[in-house]
Amino acid sequence: xxxxxxxxxxxxxxxxxxxxxxxxxxxxxxxxxxxxxxxxxxxxxxxxxxxxxxxxxxxxxxxxxxxxxxxxxxxxxxxxxxxxxxxxxxxxxxxxxxxxxxxxxxxxxxxxxxxxxxxxxxxxxxxxxxxxxxxxxxxxxxxxxxxxxxxxxxxxxxxxxxxxxxxxxxxxxxxxxxxxxxxxxxxxxxxxxxxxxxxxxxxxxxxxxxxxxxxxxxxxxxxxxxxxxxxxxxxxxxxxxxxxxxxxxxxxxxxxxxxxxxxxxxxxxxxxxxxxxxxxxxxxxxxxxxxxxxxxxxxxxxxxxxxxxxxxxxxxxxxxxxxxxxxxxxxxxxxxxxxxxxxxxxxxxxxxxxxxxxxxxxxxxxxxxxxx
Amino acid sequence: xxxxxxxxxxxxxxxxxxxxxxxxxxxxxxxxxxxxxxxxxxxxxxxxxxxxxxxxxxxxxxxxxxxxxxxxxxxxxxxxxxxxxxxxxxxxxxxxxxxxxxxxxxxxxxxxxxxxxxxxxxxxxxxxxxxxxxxxxxxxxxxxxxxxxxxxxxxxxxxxxxxxxxxxxxxxxxxxxxxxxxxxxxxxxxxxxxxxxxxxxxxxxxxxxxxxxxxxxxxxxxxxxxxxxxxxxxxxxxxxxxxxxxxxxxxxxxxxxxxxxxxxxxxxxxxxxxxxxxxxxxxxxxxxxxxxxxxxxxxxxxxxxxxxxxxxxxxxxxxxxxxxxxxxxxxxxxxxxxxxxxxxxxxxxxxxxxxxxxxxxxxxxxxxxxxxxxxxxxxxxxx
Numbered sequence: 001x002x003x004x005x006x007x008x009x010x011x012x013x014x015x016x017x018x019x020x021x022x023x024x025x026x027x028x029x030x031x032x033x034x035x036x037x038x039x040x041x042x043x044x045x046x047x048x049x050x051x052x053x054x055x056x057x058x059x060x061x062x063x064x065x066x067x068x069x070x071x072x073x074x075x076x077x078x079x080x081x082x083x084x085x086x087x088x089x090x091x092x093x094x095x096x097x098x099x100x101x102x103x104x105x106x107x108x109x110x111x112x113x114x115x116x117x118x119x120x121x122x123x124x125x126x127x128x129x130x131x132x133x134x135x136x137x138x139x140x141x142x143x144x145x146x147x148x149x150x151x152x153x154x155x156x157x158x159x160x161x162x163x164x165x166x167x168x169x170x171x172x173x174x175x176x177x178x179x180x181x182x183x184x185x186x187x188x189x190x191x192x193x194x195x196x197x198x199x200x201x202x203x204x205x206x207x208x209x210x211x212x213x214x215x216x217x218x219x220x221x222x223x224x225x226x227x228x229x230x231x232x233x234x235x236x237x238x239x240x241x242x243x244x245x246x247x248x249x250x251x252x253x254x255x256x257x258x259x260x261x262x263x264x265x266x267x268x269x270x271x272x273x274x275x276x277x278x279x280x281x282x283x284x285x286x287x288x289x290x291x292x293x294x295x296x297x298x299x300x301x302x303x304x305x306x307x308x309x310x311x312x313x314x315x316x317x318x319x320x321x322x323x324x325x326x327x328x329x330x331x332x333x334x335x336x337x338x339x340x341x342x343x344x345x346x347x348x349x350x351x352x353x354x355x356x357x358x359x360x361x362x363x364x365x366x367x368x369x370x371x372x
Numbered sequence: 373x374x375x376x377x378x379x380x381x382x383x384x385x386x387x388x389x390x391x392x393x394x395x396x397x398x399x400x401x402x403x404x405x406x407x408x409x410x411x412x413x414x415x416x417x418x419x420x421x422x423x424x425x426x427x428x429x430x431x432x433x434x435x436x437x438x439x440x441x442x443x444x445x446x447x448x449x450x451x452x453x454x455x456x457x458x459x460x461x462x463x464x465x466x467x468x469x470x471x472x473x474x475x476x477x478x479x480x481x482x483x484x485x486x487x488x489x490x491x492x493x494x495x496x497x498x499x500x501x502x503x504x505x506x507x508x509x510x511x512x513x514x515x516x517x518x519x520x521x522x523x524x525x526x527x528x529x530x531x532x533x534x535x536x537x538x539x540x541x542x543x544x545x546x547x548x549x550x551x552x553x554x555x556x557x558x559x560x561x562x563x564x565x566x567x568x569x570x571x572x573x574x575x576x577x578x579x580x581x582x583x584x585x586x587x588x589x590x591x592x593x594x595x596x597x598x599x600x601x602x603x604x605x606x607x608x609x610x611x612x613x614x615x616x617x618x619x620x621x622x623x624x625x626x627x628x629x630x631x632x633x634x635x636x637x638x639x640x641x642x643x644x645x646x647x648x649x650x651x652x653x654x655x656x657x658x659x660x661x662x663x664x665x666x667x668x669x670x671x672x673x674x675x676x677x678x679x680x681x682x683x684x685x686x687x688x689x690x691x692x693x694x695x696x697x698x699x700x701x702x703x704x705x706x707x708x709x710x711x712x713x714x715x716x717x718x719x720x721x722x723x724x725x726x727x728x729x730x731x732x733x734x735x736x737x738x739x740x741x742x743x744x745x746x747x748x749x750x751x752x753x754x755x
Contacts, residue, residue, distance in 0.1 A: 022716075024624035024669075049716075214630060215580055215659045258577035286575065293572035323574055326503075326526055331568050349502055 001045050004071045008038045011077040014055040014205040014221055016213075021048050031055075031217060032076055033205070033224035043067045052076055055221065056201065056208035086136040086146055118186060118194065120147065120175070123158040131159060136181075144185045146199055149177035156276040158311065162366060163194045165356065170366035173358050174311050176245035178203055195359045198246070207249045210316055210360040218257035225250065244274040245313065249360070251283040252316045261290045271306070279317040281306025286320055296337045300328050304344055307351065315357050321348055374448075374474065376458040377422060377435040384538060385433025386487040389478040390418050391506075393466040393494030395440040398512030406442035409595035410493035411449075413545055413605035414439060417491045419455055420609055428664045429623060430487040430538065436474040438466040440494075440509035466494065467510040468521040468564060475566040484536035487663070488581075489543075490528065493602055496546025499524065502589050504548050504654065505563070523564040525583065525654055531567035533578040539629070539661035540581035542654070545604045547592045548585060582629040582661070583654035584608075584636070594647050603649050607640045608632075614666040615639055615711075615742045623665040630660050635742035642674045642743035645707065669714040673699075673744045675721050677732055680706045682750060685729035690722045714741060721746050 007017055009032045019028045019041065030039050044067070051062040054077070065074065120131035134148040149157065157177055161184055165171035173196060175182055180200035198204045202225060209221045247270050254260040260267070264287025271277075271284035285302035292298060303321055312318065325348060328341035356363045392414025399405035418437055425432035441449040448462040464470045482488055495507040504525040511521040525544050532540040586593035586604030595602035601609065610616075616631040616639065633653055640649035673691065677683035689708040690700040698719060699710040712719070719739055723732040732748040 018619075020619055024619055025621055027619035027621055260575075289571040290575045293570060293575065296571060299571060322503075322526070323530060324571070326524075326530065327569050327571055327574055330527070330565070331570060352502065 001069065002042045003045065003067050003069060004040055005043050005067060006038055006040050006071070006073045007032060007050075007076055008073060009033075009035055009077040010075045011035055012201040013077055014209070014224065015076050016053040016055060016217065017076060018051040019043070019048055020051070021046055031220050033220065034202075035077075045069070050074065050076075053212065054208075055212050055217070056197070056204035058208065058212040084138075085140050086138045089135045089137055089145075118145075118184065119162040120184075121160055121162065123156070123160075128160070133159075141185075143187060144183050146181045146183055147175060147177065148181045149179075153177070158276065161194060161196075165363060165365075171356075171363050172366055173361050173363050174313050176313055176361075178245055179243040194363075196361050197359065203243070203246050203249075206246060206253065207360050210249060210252055210314065211357075215256060218253050219259070222250070222253055222257065222259070244270060244277055244280060248277060248279040248283065248314055248317070251280070252314060252320070255283070255286055255320060256316075260287055264288070264291050271302075275305075275309045276311065278306040278310030278312045279314050281310055282317050282321045282324075285324055289324060296328055296332045296334060296341075299324060300337055300341055300344060303348075304340075307344075307347060312351070312362050314360055315362050316360070318348070318352050318355070318362065374437050374460055374462070374464045374470075375434060375477075376418065376437045376455065376460050376463070377425075377432065378459065379433065381431050381433060384430040384483075384485040384487065386421075386428045386430045386489060387433050387478055387481050388418075388421050388435045388489040388491070389475060390414050390421075390435060390489075391438045391466050391471065391492045391494070393438075393440045393492070393507070393509050395442045395444075395465075395509050396495060396507070396511065398510070398518075399495065399507070403442065405495065407494075407595060408442060408599050409602045409605075410545075411439055411441050412599050413493035413595075413601035414491065415451065415454055416601045416605065416609055417493075417543075420612060421489065422455065422457055424612070424664050427666070428487065429626070429662045430485075433486070434478075434481055436478050437463050438470050438474055439463045440466040465509055467508050471508055471523065472564055472566070475564075479531075479535065479566055482535050482537055485538050486535075488532055488535060488537045488540040489663075490532070490541070491543045491545075493545040493605060496544065496548055496585075496593070497522075497551045498548045498589050503527075504544055504546070504585050504589075506544065506546055508564075517562075520563055523566075525585070527565055527569070529581045529583045529654060530569055530574055531565075532581045534567070534569065534573045534576070535578075537579055539579050539659070539663070541629075541663060542581050542583040543605075543608060544583070544585040544654075545593060545602045545608075546586060548587050548589050548652075549592060550590050579661070580655055580659055582632060582659070584632065585652045585654055586649065588650060588652040591650075594649070603640070603644050603647055604651060607636050607643065607649055607651075610643055610672060611636050611639050611742065612664065614669045615671055615714075617666050617669045617741060620662055623662055625666045625669045626662045627664050627666060628660050628662050631742070632663075639672065639743045642672045642745050643709070669741065670711045671714050671739060671741055671743055673710055673712050673719075673721075673746065675708040675723070675746045675748060676706065677723075677748045682725075682730050682732055683707065683723075683748070685726055686732065687724045687726050690724065692720045692722060693717050712739065715739060721748065723748055 012035045015032045017030050028041050047066050049064050053060045121128040122131045136146040159175040160172045161175050162172045178198035183197050183199050185195040206225050267287045268284045271280035274280050285299050288299045325345040329345045332338045354365045392410040394407045394410040396405040439449040448464055451461050492506045497505050499505045505522050508521045512518045529542055616635040617625045618631050620626045636651045675689050683706050686703045688702050691698045720734050720736040722734045725731055731751040733751045
């Protein structure tokens, strides 16, 4: 005797669900993507455990259920709210002096304690200055702030956040200004670990996939994000909403699932337009290698230009650059490319020295050449 | 080459290349760089593969083994009866020539759909670009090419990606120390490459190898002084034996890339005292590939006390499920350990104390994979 069980999401996001029965091979794995997505499975009567992983955040929970004679509807998702109760720090309350000068807001919260806020700085022609854009806080999320980009942004909107690394040293990461806002999170009083993620849940699932998904899931996540598995649709999300950082995350997922070929030209255009994001340059170099594998010098040139002109946001970008440079530096048919490749590989290595992972992003020592 | 196991099987098979390098005559002073643990590690890995040859999702097809034993200065190492069922007992040294030779034959055997396993235990360093590099026994032999007898893990993993295999598994039990002399020379180091790669090779589709290193970049991997495998290998063997498993529809309980990637550190915290083993993934994405099926999964359970001296004074530990005794035994050296058959159930640890010793409060927990670390505290504090 078996019954039909329907699993349905009640929030926007991507969820990995594993339903396990009592036998070792009695396991069903599936993915639910987007609000209202449903999946039906037939299960024999008995006890089951459902393990749910939010791909966007990596958070997990599990629950037990019993299958009997009737049909069941299991609701999946919705592990935290992030949409309501945001209020601007700088405009509604007025930024105190300390905010502009040190980046730490001294305004009293409801319980009389001054909340910690990490230092945000933006690059100007005269160097790094405190960020003057919109920063929002939320009493429901005490260890987070939301950074919202201006409607009209500068040509190279570089923003970085300074924080304390695990070893106690000062560090920073470049903050992507996602469409819909970027959440900057830290953990409790330690203030040591920072997470960066898009506020918008679909974008969060795309970025979260870079750290929380397994390779087999990438095509389905891409299909959901784009609304179709056609190359045109994927290009659309890369170009949509003027959000080059989501384009990078999508490109990295395409590399991971070996599907970059159809989107290589689109990435090249994006890289040329957003030269200050080195990640796009590296993806363009990978696309170049896919399209024109015999033009090793062209690939190397794209990698060099990416490093010289842009900053690296995503952790995975470095490993992609590393793979290309490993081959160029050791196996190129051209002696000149091998020599230049070795030099470029060394420069990338220097750029990566003492870096560490901050979720899907790259953390750099505070001393790393100021901005780049 | 030393082919210690080979058989012809219809369909996909597993081809393994196992290297244990413990003799380094040109490193250190008067044999100070020699280690016994890599030999024990490589033999234990080969033994496990042979014991599980029918449980591997692609049955074992071949094992190439190279050993450089510090206890021997002969050109081969006699493993005698240490492994049963081998077709050779004289094992050639883990030097440049044999590594190239065995490696090439190993790669040549691989057919589309096969499974590839590579294991190395010995000394390791980090090169100029942060990649793990394995050192072979004749490293430093040549005055003009002192680092030529080494191999890069990144290049090896990239090469395995292009072999059209179903899955590839790389285990590197060695340090990733930064050695300035090597890093400074890297511009000119032309070390061992088992396969030359092009941009076309690496950008094409292929299986993403599970590549695990015993330590992170710049860190040291540890090994016991005794004739036992290095700590990472001990953890790996425990995981492969049946605690790093998950359910699969095709094979039931099985060791997968995901479980090895995420669970080994927890197993290490349970079975190794005093040393934190933090395996590092050398690949960007994990895959739910299956290496071997497991009939009887288990969880290593480790019981300690806080303060730890209380456990030293304890007489015995009992692990109960309701009124059933699941396991019991005496405490040795501040800790009690047992491998417990896995089941979805609640277990309770009771500690029997000697007369006059502090009573330790029992603790109940739900059995979960991969391992448990239980710390008992005195009854008074708990109250």
